[in-house]
Amino acid sequence: MCGVCLQQLTDTFRTMWLMTITVGLVTLVLVTWLRDYVKRWRMPPGPFFWPIIGNIYFFSGRMYTTCTDLAKKYGDVFSLKMGMTDVVVLNSLDTVKEAFVKKGVDFAGRPMILSMDIFSEGGKDIAFTDYSPTWKLHRKLFHGAIRGYALGENLQTKVHESLEDTIAEFTKMEGQAVDLEVYIYKLVYNVICSAAFGVRYTMDDEEFNTLMKINKDTEEIVGQGLLADVYPSLRFLPSPTLTTIRKMTKQYMGIMQRHLEEHRETFDPSNLRDITDHMIKAQKDAEEEGIQDINSLTDTHLRQTISDIFGGGTDTTIFTLRWAILYLAVHPEIQEKVAAELDSVVGRDRLPELSDREAMPYTEATILEVMRMGSIAPLSLPHATTVDTTLSKL
Template structure:
């Protein structure tokens, strides 16, 4: 018994010593890094956070400035808390800050960082992004994008028409809309609401959002990645279904690929990959089927996360601001005949629509801390040292809600993006809903085109208003978005056809 007690005491003393030594070394390292709040051993600064990281960053910035450091569990984090410091890091020193965090959740969902969103900043990743950008551009240059969006929109317009005049929660229908827009773009077809595959995809996506957005314990404590926690098991099982879905889609596209009949973005990507192989590009050898599968998955994931939430914010904000909605409808009526839906060629003649989309993306910014970056090398920022592998979290929320930049940032006012003649101003550098620099979302042009077509088609057909007697809606973000997402609270709207 005495020997067991002695052994346990030895282990405890050893572990305590290890923790204390590690803590002291972290404190010494912090002297050279940006300032920040006191952190405890093991938990770091986790005690400061209640869920919405970007709001905590906002408060901490008032004390520690535009750039400060934290410990999230065992992870070193540097927060960029102003437009100037974000641009200095992500744009001016883009290569140094172009890495991605390595986490258990991220590695699982990206099949070992094989996608664009989570991939390491390597020659393979640069080629993958180049091919993706080329595929997006080729797909969007013809009528395929418009045809696919309008087909999906017509389905939902018919569903909305059947619900006219009564308060409804449109979330499921918006999910179907953006899912079908994305599936059409990726795979060339769209679902019906009752389709079992669609219902399963919707369930997986929602489960991913609820579970995956919270992360796992191993994300903050990498040494615990071997533990089969309930969250890890749930994510692994859900992801297996997701991967199987994309494997089937990609296999079918490989078998039926016809370079003279490019149906969607996947076909365009395969074509560009084959061309790179024929041209002898050395980096193409490292681009596997997993990379292609993950690239296509990026498109669907972006739609089901970013565009889904952007459209939910759109409908809510227009219903809450009928004067904006009426200006949009009047502009559409002056440019687009009622016998057709808006097309991308109409954008130049619809400046108020463009301004409204900018304001929706600002006010309802979906990813207020973007996808966290990581430093690729030991670097410096504002005179502080930042070691390689440090997590970098740009607080975009503080930029889009900065009163010194916007004047009245908590007001929804599209006119801020128009000049005195009603023309759209050049996009200000402070508007970065898709991040900035080397890791800015390459799908931004397509996402903006999709939102333009969807919002224009809906406003052309329907008037959205809030149910009577319910008072003003809550336009603050729902805490259910977790630390990394800004989503609208659940709401209902009443839809009526425009006369």
Template structure:
């Protein structure tokens, strides 16, 4: 009896263990499957794997992967990356519907952990939530840009750098150079004067060091962190957050030194730079007792850092592509130069007023913006509330990706989109035509690029001046190389593009 009882108890124990194991297995499997169950009426898309979602399917540049998924699921589709549900919008009709007609619904930003570190708690303009604080800083920044970066003030800032460029290029005459370094130094000088009222030598050691650090930030921050898609990962001590904090602090260290110097020379009766205008707004807020919590030193620093950093990078990347394309298409380069010679000549500097009189030059710049699509996927948006869109329900807080590349390379909107053709922006009479609807290099709506007008003016003035005074060609011995084929396919890789060309003074 005892043996039988013992056997029975042993069997009962084994049964309990098997039951618990099976139950845990069912619960685990159910929870795993639950992680990929789509929200009710959510856009269709790849199913993904339990827990991780579709992150392993993002094995190529996002615009390439999204293009393939759009063929399968349509112009609006959704997927899960870790814990985050994401929606991707493709082609101009849907994208403009979202950012223009339902702008408030799509005006949010995802709360990525890496960005939280970089922006000191989302206190900047680009990544901060859609809020009253954001509206105030955007309004102030817009006012400052309009005051300091339009017309003659902007022309003065840019033309002050030309002698430094001429001196640098005279020293490298007859030698191949990487023009990215040169363009970056130009834009750093322009933005330093505009933002802080400071002028530097073209190759000031602090400038070149900042350039190296900025490249490091773009490369490493662009990869993001596991905590961006798995909330629990931020509690695991890893090197990622520490690395981002270190490189961010290094880069901001350069800006803080400029901020400190500008603050020392701050005169509320003589506002002559972007940062001083923000300081004046802060001073007025303290006197009036309004918006003080929205105009902290951190908010102001992050706002000026946005304008400074973004203002440099957008223009640098576009001009870098422009030079690669002009070297590749010397017949287009020659046609632009002939137009400049005919309209402006060689005896005066290009001005903002020359826009409209140089249709082929302007069309070529627009085509650079379309062809390069330096931001093929725009800065991610997020839904600010539950939203009905495109026949689907998108919950509040969903990350929304705007596939600008799908607009710029849409064969239904462009004739031969894979070719670099300034004629894309010209009418039959050879004049600039109204922008095609499938062209959105600076975004639109509430989250459109704050510095679009300034960037366009910068590009026009610098691009035109270069072609008025210099020629671009391939380096000796490398005439058969195709620079464009050297451009990395991934978006992050394109930021690290490197090539050398000849830049020679015109006779």
């Protein structure tokens, strides 16, 4: 056979192979799309979705405002397709209460989200772990530890100590321009760290700056979104972002583990110093009582619990304080009224206490309004159903 003919035959086979692959992929996409579209008939109503990308094209701006707009057309319960993942959005107080109060167990699950699975070391925390007997026991021990620690004035004392440190730092900077963000981080982290494992940091402390950097880097990565969270099959492909998340998680959990080990070595049941001590005691008490499944709660679970305390107590408080400072700066007349009420009730010789709350309705109303206007988690945490269920008669 001549060389030219052989080349033509090779080109023909290559073209046929490419066409076969292309037709196969297109057919697969269309069949998957049609299957999902038929399945939509059994789901709440929602907008048209495209193959592969689903409804992602809707979310170029703020997701919560987009969901509010979609609810006006499709109702308080509607469906979306985020990439290849089905999502049901609850967009009213009544439907949220029905799902999470009246049918709490039905909606107590968690979807599989890759980034959260990495952060939680394979679902060993409380916030992002799926509903199970181990999760129920873990949550019960955690709540018991928090209640045990929060009795009395423990937490208020930690807040006062950290606030006094921050005020002292500000005093040194009198007359100078100050970047408040780093001081807010220090204030909040010192409250959480001292409550979680009895440590207060200075501004130049290496561990403090490491925690703050990991926090900010995580915030940036999660804020940009992760494709593998929307397209789970991408988890098998090399990704610099996933590598960074795994590296940060290892470093972060290393700090949590070191503090946990130090607490185990110095643990004294008659002198519970912080939440970590209370968690260790709760675990030991459960072991002595012979509670089933206690052996499934490993050190990984405990360090993840400490991490949840940071996740639930740092970002939420930091963002709220930043919004409060911004709104008070924009509305000096509100700032003056809050200051006047503080002067009247608390004075200048001590710090505010929880017992002052009832006597300061204007200040409390201002805080609540800041939290309403500067909502830091408008979409809350994602949930999944644990069983087939209904909602709003759908």
